[in-house]
Amino acid sequence: MSDRLKYQIAISLVKGIGPKLARNLVAYVGDEQAIFSESSRALMAIPGIGKSLVSAIKSRDVLDRAEEELEFITRHNIHTLYFNDDSYPKRLTMCDDAPIILYVKGQLQLNQNKVIGVVGTRKASDEARINCEKLIEGIAKRYPKTCIVSGLAYGIDVCAHQAALKFGLPTWGVMAHGLDRIYPPLHRNIAKEMLVNGGLVTEFTSGTNPDKPNFVKRNRIVAGLVDALVMVESGIKGGAIITARIAESYNRDVLAFPGSAHDDLAKGGNYLIKKNIAALIEGVDDLEYALAWESVAKDQAVQSTLFVDFKSADEELLYNVLKENKELTANELCIKSGLAVSKVSANMLALEFNGLVKCLPGNAFRILK
Incomplete structure (x- = not known):
């Protein structure tokens, strides 16, 4: 298995080969190892593969780096989820740009029945923090196995993770860097707590810095992992708005808390609602209605009449x-x-x-x- 995993990692490291092309390559040649043993001429016959990509595939550096990453994940007890594994997140398989491989630290619970993403500004107001915590408290009471997904950033992200931990829900942080670090470092202790009931997930290998383009890539994973995305508070620009747009493109339900027309941090949510990208949410009742969920409390009421x-x-x-x-x-x-x-x-x-x-x-x- 370690040999096969090395080649799975290697595909993701070839510069110029994204998730879509990587899947096509595997489909054409049959398996991961064959990509690297196939002749240059045969590779050139595959649509989308030119001389520069063939040179990149044939470079020994790619397999050497994959070998290093394999040693790293083995040493640190990091799991991998390859795109055609049974354990790969089912919701992500519906996204054509989903990562070909994910690195996971924690519990393998990414296929929960109910998964909600919570995003928002890094400069969250007190009201937004209260809304975030109250929403997650309500989810925990009615749907106690729901998984909460966010990005472990300052503001709404970390508020969502903390609320999930407080109310006993599994929670996943999607990272914009490798699992050899935690960014921001201030959230290291929270990240450790999350490993007990949830964990950390990324598409990036060790040594990858939290550079700006990586956050946009991270946002698509947040959007793809969830049934619905809740935008708690955001300005008109920023990562939360990008994530909401991606979620909409994936046909996910998007919900947003409204705010004052004169508050810059409410403009993002108001815009999403005004443009019919997001449904208005004020609490768990609105989430339940939007997703047509039946709560545990209601189920228990029915059961009480039976027994x-x-x-x-x-x-x-x-x-x-x-x-x-x-x-x-x-x-x-x-x-x-x-x-x-x-x-x-x-x-x-x-x-x-x-x-x-x-x-x-x-x-x-x-x-x-």
């Missing part, structure tokens, strides 16, 4: 009699159940205390659950 904990056989008998008839007087319950008036009165009082029935005027009872 009622009765304290006696008489309680269960009276409950079932009332359930069949919806509404009965105490005398009718006595007749239909065959129980004495004293037993009916005592048991109906207990059912009422448990919130299963309601006492109505005229000594009548109605089923509630």
